[in-house]
Amino acid sequence: MRTSNHLIGLLNFLTFVLSIPILAGGIWLSSKANSTECLRFLQWPLIIIGVAIMVVSLAGFAGACYRNTFLMWLYLFVMFFVIVALIVFIVFAYAVTDKGSGRTVPSRVYLDYYLQDYSGWLKDRVAEESYWEKISSCVRDSKVCKKMGRIVGGVPESVEMFNLRKLSPIESGCCKPPSDCGFSYQNETVWTGVEGMVLFNSDCTNWNNDQSELCYNCDSCKAGVLASLKRSWRKVSVINIVVLIILVIAYVIGIAAFRNNRRIDNEEASGEARMEKARPSWIHS
Structure with missing residues (x-):
């Protein structure tokens, strides 16, 4: 019954760990002593996505392990936009660095x-x-x-x-x-x-x-x-693609975990209601 919860907890712990190299990649690009340092505005989306994945992964991990339906709902809601943002970022990075070489x-x-x-x-x-x-x-x-x-x-x-x-x-x-x-x-x-x-x-x-x-x-x-940017961004994009695949898998399993939590909550609520009705009337009085 709780397999999906345990699996989503494990995957979110993994995405939390993987968000570290994404964040590190953004910091590396913004601090590198070459052209990327001169175009730091291009690195901020990567840093923001890395921080967002960290926070959302913690929420998903807590929601799955403690079977907190609200945290799981919040996790799925925010993670959807994080995944979309990461897809847009990857496509944008490849599109703007597509042509040209030495x-x-x-x-x-x-x-x-x-x-x-x-x-x-x-x-x-x-x-x-x-x-x-x-x-x-x-x-x-x-x-x-x-x-x-x-x-x-x-x-x-x-x-x-x-x-x-x-x-x-x-x-x-x-x-x-x-x-x-x-x-x-x-x-x-x-x-x-x-x-x-x-x-x-x-x-x-x-x-x-x-x-x-x-x-x-x-x-x-x-x-x-431009060539320096292309070289640096392609290295970071490999990590982003790996993380994106894991996030999509975690998101799909997260939906199953969310449904599982809601079903258990509904069963517990129904069980309490039946027990309440089954109690003798003199107990209520």
């Missing part, structure tokens, strides 16, 4: 990033001039380019060694010019071109060896931000 470069391990490879709301949001000023300033303040320098054997690394590095999207897009510019490598963040060379990429003219400028105003930097 391009391979001959004789290089790192990838180059191009803004035209991306599309949709997130691209328009990131590329918006007023908004990009805030993002680029945040990326600059993270000092990700400054940390690229390497000393090998007491001397800076050679161009051959640099070409074998696996750069992050931010490092590739914001800290160096695009490879098709044909610039000569001096060090990780200093590149020089030949006077009079024909440049087909507008980012080539935007590149500046000034360490406070570099390629922060390049489309490749915007593409690197």
Whole structure:
């Protein structure tokens, strides 16, 4: 009779535990020292959903274990909206990070990033001039380019060694010019071109060896931000999908537990009513 109650209690304890990595994932995205730190507003829905799942799971656990019909009703009511919100969040995360990836470069391990490879709301949001000023300033303040320098054997690394590095999207897009510019490598963040060379990429003219400028105003930097977001969000989305499946299963079993609680309450109420009627009249008087 109480199997569904015990099962829903166990599942809600499990969802409570799983809400921890969801919450941690949102905090990780909002505190990560790269482009995601510069777009923190995208992480708040994830944090709110994680907290909501924690609270609702506790209510469902208590309602199932203590056979509290009101808590079970509240659990089912709120959990429905949590599941819908999580579905919307997952679909939104995949939709805005659907297109775009790095391009391979001959004789290089790192990838180059191009803004035209991306599309949709997130691209328009990131590329918006007023908004990009805030993002680029945040990326600059993270000092990700400054940390690229390497000393090998007491001397800076050679161009051959640099070409074998696996750069992050931010490092590739914001800290160096695009490879098709044909610039000569001096060090990780200093590149020089030949006077009079024909440049087909507008980012080539935007590149500046000034360490406070570099390629922060390049489309490749915007593409690197988008690629970094896509990489981070896809990792977190895997956890979200697993939790969503468990929540749906818990919700279905929760309905059975709720019906079970109501049936038991009705049986107990009917039993008390029959006992009340069965009592001798002199007891009532």
